[in-house]
Amino acid sequence: MKAVAHTGTDIASLTDIELPTPSPSGRDLLVKVEAISVNPVDTKQRKTASATPRVLGWDAAGTVAAVGNAVTLFKPGDAVYYAGDVTRPGCNSEFHLVDERIVGRKPKSMDFAQAAAIPLTAITAWEAFFDRMKVVKDRSLLIIGGAGGVGSIGIQLAKIAGLSVIATASRSATIAWCKELGADHVIDHRKPMRPQIEALGLKHVDYIANFNEVDEHWAAIGDLIAPQGAIVLIVGNKNPLQVDAVRAKSAAICFELMFTRARFQTPDMIEQHKLLNQVADWLDSGKLRGTLKETLAPINATNLRKAHEKLESGTMIGKLVLKGWT
Numbered sequence: 071m072k073a074v075a076h077t078g079t080d081i082a083s084l085t086d087i088e089l090p091t092p093s094p095s096g097r098d099l100l101v102k103v104e105a106i107s108v109n110p111v112d113t114k115q116r117k118t119a120s121a122t123p124r125v126l127g128w129d130a131a132g133t134v135a136a137v138g139n140a141v142t143l144f145k146p147g148d149a150v151y152y153a154g155d156v157t158r159p160g161c162n163s164e165f166h167l168v169d170e171r172i173v174g175r176k177p178k179s180m181d182f183a184q185a186a187a188i189p190l191t192a193i194t195a196w197e198a199f200f201d202r203m204k205v206v207k208d209r210s211l212l213i214i215g216g217a218g219g220v221g222s223i224g225i226q227l228a229k230i231a232g233l234s235v236i237a238t239a240s241r242s243a244t245i246a247w248c249k250e251l252g253a254d255h256v257i258d259h260r261k262p263m264r265p266q267i268e269a270l271g272l273k274h275v276d277y278i279a280n281f282n283e284v285d286e287h288w289a290a291i292g293d294l295i296a297p298q299g300a301i302v303l304i305v306g307n308k309n310p311l312q313v314d315a316v317r318a319k320s321a322a323i324c325f326e327l328m329f330t331r332a333r334f335q336t337p338d339m340i341e342q343h344k345l346l347n348q349v350a351d352w353l354d355s356g357k358l359r360g361t362l363k364e365t366l367a368p369i370n371a372t373n374l375r376k377a378h379e380k381l382e383s384g385t386m387i388g389k390l391v392l393k394g395w396t
């Protein structure tokens with residue numbers, strides 16, 4: 071089968087290769103991959119050299135080609151979408167093995183490219199809001215990094231949860247995108263945030279989801295979080311976090327890593343199957359809209375290099391997808 075893999079750490083090391091097609095066992099599905107999306111995890115993982123060619127990619131849509139002997143949720147021919155498991159080979163290959171418990175049915179109203187844009191970011195935002203912060207409706211939420219992949223679906227999920235959403239964006243195109251997705255207010259993360267929050271008539275916000283760099287925003291987060299509020303972080307901090315401001319307010323600090331359930335094979339890993347199916351229902355009913363902004367074809371090293379470059383520029387709006395193998 072065709073695949074794109076890296077050994078070195080630079081973008082140029084992404085190379086077209088041929089690999090044997092794997093066969094499924096246990097709860098694994100063998101998926102014929104039709105489209106893949108690219109996330110910052112791909113560029114971060116690429117920065118670790120690999121002794122043997124390593125396939126990246128943790129966002130895919132495709133069709134089940136074969137199933138392992140313990141599979142109960144899917145059958146060959148089913149259209150699926152999923153993010154996968156960072157401890158296993160990624161999905162930048164024609165065929166790919168993934169545990170059925172972290173796979174959802176592809177939204178019927180979407181083509182494979184549109185569907186591939188959704189899973190990783192939707193799982194992250196869902197788990198951040200519902201499983202980690204356990205948000206309650208009619209409260210305020212600040213999403214730092216509103217126009218990126220996670221923010222784009224996060225704004226919409228937060229609106230479904232009944233929250234008042236303040237998203238951050240710093241360019242006219244990203245401000246417009248956040249508003250289009252339903253953010254109630256948009257403020258600029260490159261300017262002091264307190265005066266902008268006060269201009270909205272607020273002193274604090276009940277929840278803060280930081281979907282970008284932590285160190286840069288941590289002081290503002292500590293200042294803006296409401297007493298007894300909750301904060302979720304999805305990116306690692308480089309410097310030790312000063313927690314005094316947050317501790318004084320008895321606010322919760324939550325971490326969200328969407329690969330945790332698969333990595334540790336937690337007993338509840340099937341929750342990702344369930345949430346992806348719920349997200350598919352909401353996409354099909356029009357409650358959620360797609361976040362795909364740019365498609366490259368086919369899936370090969372040349373286009374994957376372009377995608378990694380774009381991701382590393384930090385200027386993504388919504389999602390970028392590669393589709394097809396010819």
Ligand SMILES: NC(=O)c1ccc[n+]([C@@H]2O[C@H](COP(=O)([O-])OP(=O)(O)OC[C@H]3O[C@@H](n4cnc5c(N)ncnc54)[C@H](OP(=O)(O)O)[C@@H]3O)[C@@H](O)[C@H]2O)c1
Pocket residue numbers: 109110111190191194214215216217218219220221238239240241244245259281282283286303304305326327328329381384385386387388
């Ligand atoms: N823990 C997890 O499970 C998990 C899952 C997914 C992603 N992540 C991590 O979360 C981060 C975001 O992922 P993503 O897919 O949303 O990235 P992305 O799509 O590349 O994000 C791009 C957006 O980031 C905004 N941005 C750039 N610099 C910023 C800054 N200093 N402060 C706030 N926003 C800034 C930009 O908005 P403007 O152009 O308006 O500035 C741009 O729209 C990445 O570090 C990724 O690795 C973690």
